[in-house]
Amino acid sequence: RIGELFEETNGYVYINLQLASYINDILTFLFAFCCFFGTIKFVRLCRFNQRMNLFIHTLQYAGKELISFAMMFSIVFMSFICLFYLLFVSQLDECSSLLKTSQMLFEMSLMKFDAHELSGAAPFLGPxxxxxxxxxxxxxxxxxFITIINDSFRRARENVNDKQEIFSYMLNKFQRWIGLKQTNEEERDALMRSEHFNPIERFPKKIDELIDAITRVRIIVLIIHAYCC
Known part of the structure; x- marks a missing residue:
């Protein structure tokens, strides 16, 4: 369309590229998230490494507790952002905006701060x-936070299988493939259940999953439409 307009008018026409730039930004954002999650999936290739496997299991055990902690920490951190912003907005350049205030508080968490500026801005309220x-x-x-990670690490170290190696895993798969090694009873039962499972029983669950997927797609489309408009 743009090429046709340029060809018809020899370039002497105004073309509004705002919508095209919005769509390009959205595609760039989606591409960035796809690259992020695609790269994260490479962690599965390292699950045979003992330390990486321990790291993955630690995150699995600490998942729910970390979510609760993140919600609590975000509330506390936002309250301090509001406190420092409202108290020192007219006295410190680091508190001139909410973004700068959050950056200053984050640096204070890392013990990178200037106590003399706070004392000079407010002799009592600053300290x-x-x-x-x-x-x-x-x-x-x-x-x-450290307690949650430490407890989850202890549980993961107790339950993780340290004997799982990539060579033994590949060897077992190869032996079962050529028929030199038979599967045990648990694996055989799982295989039989997967082969003879009645698909009618799974139909309601699949319908619910389809409805959830359609709902998510609809929400994404509405967000993109609102962003473009």
Whole structure:
């Protein structure tokens, strides 16, 4: 369409490329997420490595607790962002916007801060808010996070199978493929259930999954449409 307009008018026509730029941005965002999740899936190739397998199991055990902790930490962190922003918005350049305030608090969590600026901005409120943030966020919240990871790591180390190696896995698969090794009873039962499972019983579940997928696609389309408009 754009090429035809240029050919008809020899380039002397105004073409609004705003919609095309929006669509290009959306496709770029989708491509970025696809690359991200596609790269993350390469972690499955490292599941035979003992440390990587331990890392994956640790995240699996700590998943629900980390989600709860993230919700709690986000509430606490947002409250401190509002506190520092409203108190020092007219006195510190680091608190001139919410984004800069969050960046300053994140640097304070990493122990990169200038206490003299806070003291100069407010002799009492500066050190008080700073001490309150260090106690609640750095000491309490970070200790909770480390405790969750430590407990999940201990559970994963107790339950992970350290004897799983890629060579033995490939050898077992090859032996079963050529018929030198028979499958055990549990694997045989699972195979029989998968082969003789009645598909009618799974039909309602598949319908629910289809409805959920259609709903997700519809939500994505509405978001893209709202973004383009």
């Amino acid at each position: 008080f808010c700073f001490s309150l943030y260090i106690i609640l966020v750095v000491f309490v919240c970070m200790s909770m």
